Amino acid sequence: MGIYDILLIIWAHFVADFMPQNDKMAQNKSTSNIWLTNHIMVYSAAMLGIMAPFVYFMDAANSHIQLLWLLVWVVINGALHWITDWCSSRATSYLWQKGDRHNFFVVVGADQAIHLSTMVVTWAWLFN
Numbered sequence: 001m002g003i004y005d006i007l008l009i010i011w012a013h014f015v016a017d018f019m020p021q022n023d024k025m026a027q028n029k030s031t032s033n034i035w036l037t038n039h040i041m042v043y044s045a046a047m048l049g050i051m052a053p054f055v056y057f058m059d060a061a062n063s064h065i066q067l068l069w070l071l072v073w074v075v076i077n078g079a080l081h082w083i084t085d086w087c088s089s090r091a092t093s094y095l096w097q098k099g100d101r102h103n104f105f106v107v108v109g110a111d112q113a114i115h116l117s118t119m120v121v122t123w124a125w126l127f128n
Contacts, residue, residue, distance in 0.1 A: 001124045008054055009119045016046035017081075017115070030089035036082060044078035058127075069126050080118045084111060 020042045028035035048070065055070045056063045088111035095104040 001120070001128055005123060005127075006120060008051070009123060010116060012047055012050040013115060013119060015050060016043050020046050029085060030093035033086075036085055036089065039085065040078050040082045043081060044074050047077070048074045066127075073122055073126050076122050077119050080122075081115060084114045084118070088114075 021039055025035055025039040025042070029039050030036075051070055051074070052067060055066045059066050088107055091107045092104050092111075095101075095107060
């Protein structure tokens with residue numbers, strides 16, 4: 001795994017996790033598994049769309065195999081993202097209502113660190 005793989009994961013995650021997430025998803029994923037699942041489905045589709053061209057050109061001769069592994073990676077990380085967001089969204093919702101802004105942002109930061117860590121580790125596991 002190289003630095004470009006890591007940068008691709010970071011920026012693809014940023015785009016997929018925040019840009020397509022609408023206000024309803026953001027506000028309701030802490031209390032509704034349906035809204036959380038909607039967020040994860042949109043996120044996963046965005047990650048697949050962003051990452052597919054890069055993975056295709058990693059090894060164009062074996063692109064069908066690479067794209068299959070990408071799909072496995074997206075499904076695994078979608079599930080891990082769901083679990084992480086289930087925990088963190090409930091914690092941040094509680095902290096926000098309590099007025100504990102500092103720990104709210106600590107949890108937001110931990111959430112992102114967990115997402116990035118799981119993506120990098122599973123990428124290294126599947127693609128190296």
